[in-house]
Amino acid sequence: MAESALFITLAASIAVGLTFLFGNPKIDPLWIFLPIVLLLIPGFYAAVISGPFVPSARKRTQAMLKLADIKPEDTAYDLGFGDGRLIFAAAKNAKRAIGYELSIPLYLFGLLRKLVSRSKVSIRYGNIWKQDYRDADVVFCYLLPKAMVRFYKDVWPTLKPGTRVISNAFTIHEIKPIETDDKVYLYRR
Ligand SMILES: C[S@@+](CC[C@H](N)C(=O)[O-])C[C@H]1O[C@@H](n2cnc3c(N)ncnc32)[C@H](O)[C@@H]1O
Structure with missing residues (x-):
């Protein structure tokens, strides 16, 4: 659609x-x-x-990747990949790394970046709220607080047990993070 x-x-x-x-x-x-x-x-x-394009700062990107602790068998998603810095980095360790984006210029930039870098990342055009994350081991979010409320209501229940959710800047109010680094929060489903 x-x-x-x-x-x-x-x-x-x-x-x-x-x-x-x-x-x-x-x-x-x-x-x-x-x-x-x-x-x-x-x-x-x-x-x-859900959130404007504000790329995660370099330090935060590193903290997100560290908390994600991506294994070679993992499938990782970025909910709104922006300029792709996070999902392209995740693709280096993950079995599958998938980023969704709704902004057309950013999506085209992602395609170009994939072409140039020859990364195995999967760049997809689409609305993050219409996707299926049941196979996710790792989910990255950098979304507005109201979108985190929606995430907990709509996406969280669909995740398999053990899925790591890493959120930059904004918490999931309803649950406690299992680890925090600066303002990056790790949750486990
Ligand atoms: C704060 S930026 C984060 C970018 C990247 N994840 C990072 O951490 O650097 C949020 C991104 O999500 C995208 N976005 C927001 N709502 C979306 C939606 N409903 N579907 C797809 N992408 C969305 C925006 O276009 C923006 O690029």
Whole structure:
């Protein structure tokens, strides 16, 4: 569903861009803004419902990876991969590392990064709230407090026992972390 929306948005943006560049010269230059706005809308939506793009700081990224203690047989997810710094690093140790992102520019950046780095990471376009995490051993979150409430209500019950959830900056209010490093919190399902 989200992937169809991505391709329709991309196709519409390219079509409007090409029409402007090579088509009818009488087209109002304002039309150039339409594809840009179209491309940015999902990212704004994601920022409002669960969290804007703020990459985890280097120190926090290290703390998250340390608390995750990823094993070679693990499957790791990043809920909103941003610029990919966390999930690309996780992919070096995990069997499978999967990142979801709703922002189109960030998703395209992730694809490009995968191409250049030849990482085995799986970059997926989609809404984090519509995915299945039942096979997760590790789940990374850096989301707004209201999204952590939703995470505990909707995602946490679906995780298998033993899954490690690592949250940057924001806690899951309902449960106690089993370990904390700076403002990074580790929970075990
Ligand atoms: C605070 S950033 C964290 C990025 C990365 N995980 C990190 O730690 O560096 C949150 C990211 O989640 C993405 N995001 C927010 N809501 C989302 C949703 N519903 N579906 C997919 N991605 C989402 C945002 O676009 C943003 O890139």
